[in-house]
Amino acid sequence: QVQLQESGPGLVKPSETLSLTCTVSGGSVSSGSYYWSWIRQPPGKGLEWIGYIYYSGSTNYNPSLKSRVTISVDTSKNQFSLKLSSVTAADTAVYYCARGQLGEMATRYWGQGTLVTVSS
Amino acid sequence: QSALTQPPSASGSPGQSVTISCTGTSSDVGGYNYVSWYQQHPGKAPKLMIYEVSKRPSGVPDRFSGSKSGNTASLTVSGLQAEDEADYYCSSYAGSNNFIFGTGTKVTVL
Numbered sequence: 001q002v003q004l005q006e007s008g009p010g011l012v013k014p015s016e017t018l019s020l021t022c023t024v025s026g027g028s029v030s031s032g033s034y035y036w037s038w039i040r041q042p043p044g045k046g047l048e049w050i051g052y053i054y055y056s057g058s059t060n061y062n063p064s065l066k067s068r069v070t071i072s073v074d075t076s077k078n079q080f081s082l083k084l085s086s087v088t089a090a091d092t093a094v095y096y097c098a099r100g101q102l103g104e105m106a107t108r109y110w111g112q113g114t115l116v117t118v119s120s
Numbered sequence: 121q122s123a124l125t126q127p128p129s130a131s132g133s134p135g136q137s138v139t140i141s142c143t144g145t146s147s148d149v150g151g152y153n154y155v156s157w158y159q160q161h162p163g164k165a166p167k168l169m170i171y172e173v174s175k176r177p178s179g180v181p182d183r184f185s186g187s188k189s190g191n192t193a194s195l196t197v198s199g200l201q202a203e204d205e206a207d208y209y210c211s212s213y214a215g216s217n218n219f220i221f222g223t224g225t226k227v228t229v230l
Contacts, residue, residue, distance in 0.1 A: 046123065046209060046221060046222070046223050046224040047158075047166065047209050047211075047221040047224070048221065049211075049218075049219045049220065049221060060216075060217035060218065062218065063218065096165060096166075101171075104154075104156075104171045104172055104175075105152075105154035105156070105171075105172075105213045105219070106154070106156035106168055106171035106172070106211070107156070107158075107166075107168060107211075108168050108177060110165035110166055110167075111165065112165055113165055
């Protein structure tokens with residue numbers, strides 16, 4: 001059973017860069033059958049897809065966030081990461097990492113989520 | 121890329137059925153058979169309930185069913201149970217390797 005765990009600072013200052021890492025266990029980020037996603041949810045609001053990466057390093061980002069987002073993968077550590085630059089209070093959210101299944105285009109496995117607050 | 125439109129709330133008594141709609145455009149819901157539905161209990165991560173419009177992952181009760189007509193997808197929960205009270209989100213592939221979520225629907229079991 002694959003498990004995903006987010007880690008990173010819970011507090012980030014405005015204008016700085018938010019950095020999160022997702023550690024995958026019970027499965028490999030090198031598998032060609034999946035895509036590895038970041039999804040966020042502001043407090044009390046709905047889900048927003050941020051982007052995803054394939055094991056090859058190929059990425060796709062939400063057009064509304066594309067200029068500020070970088071997703072990368074480290075196959076040696078079985079991890080993938082999110083960087084979101086120039087953050088504002090509007091970026092305060094629970095950030096989830098997740099695994100999607102190619103062919104289904106759906107996300108079966110999710111991390112527990114981590115709250116990141118943007119505040120000075 | 122606007123969020124898919126869902127009703128803010130829906131409700132039903134135990135044993136009844138509730139149907140949630142998810143309206144998009146021909147560029148997302150109407151253009152692909154890649155609509156999925158997620159259940160989210162408070163403080164928890166979302167759980168996949170339906171994928172590819174109407175397929176259920178193993179372990180999801182057959183009380184949950186999905187369908188699509190044109191640009192609108194629907195999730196029906198039959199035989200409502202107390203544990204079905206949660207937020208539900210639809211999601212669709214939107215072309216160009218993008219995805220989009222719905223606005224979310226809070227289901228209340230009366």
